[in-house]
Amino acid sequence: FLFTMLVLNPSATAFLVDRYQQIRAHTELICRHLETEDYVVQPIADVSPPKWHLGHTTWFWETFVLVPHLPGYQIFHEDFSFVFNSYYESVGRRVLRTNRGNLSRPTVADVYRYRAYVDEHMSRFLAEADSNLIPLLDLGLNHEQQHQELLITDIKYILGHNPLFPAIEMPALSDTSPAAGKAVTVQEGVYTIGYQGNGFCFDNELGVHNVYLNETTLAGSLITNAEYMAFIEAGGYQHFRYWLSDGWAWVNVHHVQAPLYWHRVEGDWYVYTFDGLNPVEPDAPVCHVSYYEADAFARWRGQRLPTEFEWETAAVHNESLRWGQRWEWTNSAYLPYPGFTTADGAVGEYNGKFMSGQMVLRGASVATPDGHARPTYRNFFQPDKQWQFTGIRMVMG
Amino acid sequence: FLFTMLVLNPSATAFLVDRYQQIRAHTELICRHLETEDYVVQPIADVSPPKWHLGHTTWFWETFVLVPHLPGYQIFHEDFSFVFNSYYESVGRRVLRTNRGNLSRPTVADVYRYRAYVDEHMSRFLAEADSNLIPLLDLGLNHEQQHQELLITDIKYILGHNPLFPAIEMPALSDTSPAAGKAVTVQEGVYTIGYQGNGFCFDNELGVHNVYLNETTLAGSLITNAEYMAFIEAGGYQHFRYWLSDGWAWVNVHHVQAPLYWHRVEGDWYVYTFDGLNPVEPDAPVCHVSYYEADAFARWRGQRLPTEFEWETAAVHNESLRWGQRWEWTNSAYLPYPGFTTADGAVGEYNGKFMSGQMVLRGASVATPDGHARPTYRNFFQPDKQWQFTGIRMVMG
Amino acid sequence: FLFTMLVLNPSATAFLVDRYQQIRAHTELICRHLETEDYVVQPIADVSPPKWHLGHTTWFWETFVLVPHLPGYQIFHEDFSFVFNSYYESVGRRVLRTNRGNLSRPTVADVYRYRAYVDEHMSRFLAEADSNLIPLLDLGLNHEQQHQELLITDIKYILGHNPLFPAIEMPALSDTSPAAGKAVTVQEGVYTIGYQGNGFCFDNELGVHNVYLNETTLAGSLITNAEYMAFIEAGGYQHFRYWLSDGWAWVNVHHVQAPLYWHRVEGDWYVYTFDGLNPVEPDAPVCHVSYYEADAFARWRGQRLPTEFEWETAAVHNESLRWGQRWEWTNSAYLPYPGFTTADGAVGEYNGKFMSGQMVLRGASVATPDGHARPTYRNFFQPDKQWQFTGIRMVMG
Amino acid sequence: FLFTMLVLNPSATAFLVDRYQQIRAHTELICRHLETEDYVVQPIADVSPPKWHLGHTTWFWETFVLVPHLPGYQIFHEDFSFVFNSYYESVGRRVLRTNRGNLSRPTVADVYRYRAYVDEHMSRFLAEADSNLIPLLDLGLNHEQQHQELLITDIKYILGHNPLFPAIEMPALSDTSPAAGKAVTVQEGVYTIGYQGNGFCFDNELGVHNVYLNETTLAGSLITNAEYMAFIEAGGYQHFRYWLSDGWAWVNVHHVQAPLYWHRVEGDWYVYTFDGLNPVEPDAPVCHVSYYEADAFARWRGQRLPTEFEWETAAVHNESLRWGQRWEWTNSAYLPYPGFTTADGAVGEYNGKFMSGQMVLRGASVATPDGHARPTYRNFFQPDKQWQFTGIRMVMG
């Protein structure tokens, strides 16, 4: 249905068991240094408590794999479906998203027990899984990887909004070094967009189609903190003329003055990272900006953001484009490709129903799990969101 | 700047004076049968009091034409700039949009005096206007025409939300007859989008560029009330699966059950029009649906809305496409064309800053003034808006 | 039921007809200089459009007198009950209070026709009215007088929040002169509270009962603008310590800096009155303060407000107490007197259901109609309301 | 200042150390069976996370006793003042009340370390405390006891709003048995109100004064669940006529249908207690009703609630009045007694600033700590609050 079919053979099965265990373990690795209390809170609706992510990803395997496909499987706890369900409205009543942070039970220990119970059944199940389930299993693994990135962004939000600004060790996130690359030019012409490989992709990458592009040159480097500070110094947040109408309202209602996690302390800019509160590094790519900010910055520079089609074409046709440090806001709304169809049933709710009011981000970030990035990947968020590892790339001249 | 230049000659000037007077008179014609009280109220933030439209369009001429270009011009009243200013943040402080309905003064009579005063000066001014002002004058005339359509939609909202459901005579709006046409097919290939003529167009139609389209067939007729009722009967408003996530939230928060102005009376559907409250006509094209509703209807039918590029190509290349009864929601977000640039100064705020969170509508409606419609015209509203004369056209198969 | 019975005789009847006509005429006199537009708007939920007051008081006579007591009476318009009903939930569905300002129809002319129609029937009816209806008729007259005061306060709000600050002639409101009187002392002891006369009173004045008072001295004069300015100058609105917790939240949420209608213009205080925007008169009693402000002012002075029992006792037992310029906030919550009972039916909703979350005001104001004031009268508003003609009297020492 | 002075002697000091340790230990006893996660969440603004109560009561001792009075005392952590401060605006910037539930740090273990650190210093300090500190120490102990009751009500809210409805052992809360007593009559006359002993009392009990009461008979028993169910069955929540205007709005906005923690399961009423979800016991006194509900219930019965003066007089003069199971809503607003004065400084903020918009409750509840109840005690909450152990006592006939 959603994916190019794969041929299943013994090595594929073994590979699956292995990948399942690695990915599930990595989820828990991300949480290794959390205190129990850190798993529980939900400071804003966008952020889910870490224990919810741990439970929700587990519930996905239980609900969509074990219950329908493992004969005789007993669910771990009948109320967990209610607690850990998400936006899948076709699988029963949802917990209101904003209420997740009110739930002290199930405890963190209960959730880890739930994970162990499901993992045990999954490992047994995967050893003998039917080849035609591979697309579903692949979806589950990619779903878990998506929540790995959300775990990192949500943990950062929870700790970064605590008045104690606690530092914490977070695997593989030290990379804030500058990544200068060469500018990349796309020639005018017709290009093909969408995933054409035979591995996994999400449904929103399908509907391969042609687009016509004018000649475009993408900057080789992302905008740095120093460049963004120049926008702040120039009064970027004070002048309506740089902003979209909605963006200007957002700036004023929320008194936005800088990227998320930036704090002005006696005239200097500090930023919260997993290392605690430290001075902003001028050469690192700016992070945690909203689309409104990226767009205003571009207008201030007299430049613009690329479209998702320009970005994908540059990334696919030019191996020299360096990307992966920050999700890059594009000037494309998140809309279906021609020929996009919604799959039947719950898994089919996956992406299509969010195709309204969101902007596409391309690339990946330092929080994206290894092996989860693709040049055709379409990430998407509302234009006011800052809590992902988002950055800015300019179209030149 | 925004427009292809025109050569000015005596007949052009006479034509301008004439057009100015006709368009200004038409604005007042729309209000001819209003009671004084109808000019004043603002039931929701989207709807402006009719007297505000009358004043605001006049303020546009005064501020952008007479003050800078007519030597010695004395403004009518110094506070009117404050009261009738709009989204033009570069021209001083705005009246908060939601407060317009609190202002009993200036009175309706004052506003008509203001119009007469400005018209008198404009007529004198136009008789000797410089040819290089024609683009600005054209913009003013088109601005006034846009507000003519808003006057009609806002008057309808004001009267249609009054418990007395008053009927009123409204010029040229009797056309609710069905408009069946032949389906139109666009062949796969590269097409050019944007305004290429030498008359007036808005800045958002410029940035002529190529797009690549797959073969597409647009329905010859708009969706009728009868067809839409089938969606309602089938539980369209009760099943989340037809709806975008934001749309489903909108349905539930606002308890939406039908297009705007529809009322169920003892099992039958009635609709408010300028003729009062009457039974819904099955064969007329459905009107006053939001993008969310148009999109959900399409998904329920297993079809989809056209993109603005498919629509424009069909309308430009096939004269047989019948359009103009309803603004047609497209599946395109309102974004800049490649090469779009924002003009300097206040008039330049015109369109670009709304390019976020809105969907494009194409065509025109029975409320659109004569001579204001073009196949390249890009109208846009947030996806939850119902109060314009909006309808639905399907892509076949 | 609510009132001491009166003996009806011919002169009483004539007196009633006369009083009815005088009071009804006075209502219209208050509106004499309004523009049609001024009758329509509702800037905040507390303020009703003047045409609503005109219709609502008329609806009271129609609904509670003519319909039940005048055989064969035909109501003027069946929808008016819906439009002009108020908080009387037992008489059908209400128009939501905040929606009154959206209704352009019925027009002002319609409302005056409604008044004329009802007045004509009432005059005929009153000439032969049964003596046992006198309490109901008295209630209707007092109800109309209450709305006369509300008409004045609401018209002031509408015009005083218009950027043009229009002046208007308002009968009998010129009295802002200082009214110095002698302080009045109440001796310690038991006093009787409540209305004991044989004229009209509201239900909330009944339940005559004893209270025990300590010795108390009430100031002879109300707090003046000059005295209140000293509070402002002393940082009264900046220091939480003067304020009740709810009051401090109110100050901060609404950015309150001064009484309603005060504007600081280049360092000087101006105030809107029916004469337009003029400098604050230092010797006039301060007006348009909330209970929170009156209470904070008192705490800043190290004094306190009187209770309603102290106030009534002083006013009843000391004719030298000068009152009537401002409604005086007391430090008494609006609660039932011992033995208070709610009358059956709609008229019985009159006062009792508001006995929660409101504070009692005693006295009367320059906006109170002649003959409507009594020392036992209990007015009441929420502690944040400023739009009535409210002032401050201190308890000495 | 706030209290009658005590003579300090050695036994008093020993008694204080003992009482301090007992009360502090009891606070922790209440939390003995919580999971770490239960300490963290804040489902509504009224409810504080248990760890906040543990920290806040400790902060009180540190800030008001140790810092000013123990020479050389080092505060435990400089940020804790920020985190655990409360409504004491005079002691620095507050954490916004609604944000308490977002704070995962300090951890529960940190908070217990904070308690141990302060307790150790307090024990040393108390052994040699100056006699003139006794009022302050007494205030601290009573403050801690107040938070003990809040701990119980807040833990109940947290667990009772979890979809798993967890049961938990809570010391000394098994008493839901009926408590029938004899009706008590207060004779008409003058009575003295307020605390006149020489132990501890809160500032709001001072200002001893006389009141005049009519003869009143208070019911001997609280209203039972069975009696309250009769109100529900009779459509009590459906008919506006029983409700105060604000109460009726509250019922409709929040869809209130029963006391807090009641759930209708297949036609039967269940209630959450610390024993989990079980059928409502008909004979137990109704619990967790708002003032609006108590008042509506009384109006439905044709009875009324007592005033706080009737209640106190009955309790002081009749030892046979049985009270202490439920806080009893009175028909008295929370206002200062004559002669009430606010103490200087932070501790003086204690009670006075809440004297607006709240109703007085008298008595005590099963959640009130031993030794904390007095017949003159004035508890107070907004009229819509249900989460305290609140009940209803009627005035007879």
Ligand SMILES: [Fe+3]
């Ligand atoms: Fe998910």
Ligand SMILES: [Fe+3]
């Ligand atoms: Fe405009």
Ligand SMILES: [Fe+3]
């Ligand atoms: Fe009324």
Ligand SMILES: [Fe+3]
């Ligand atoms: Fe406290």
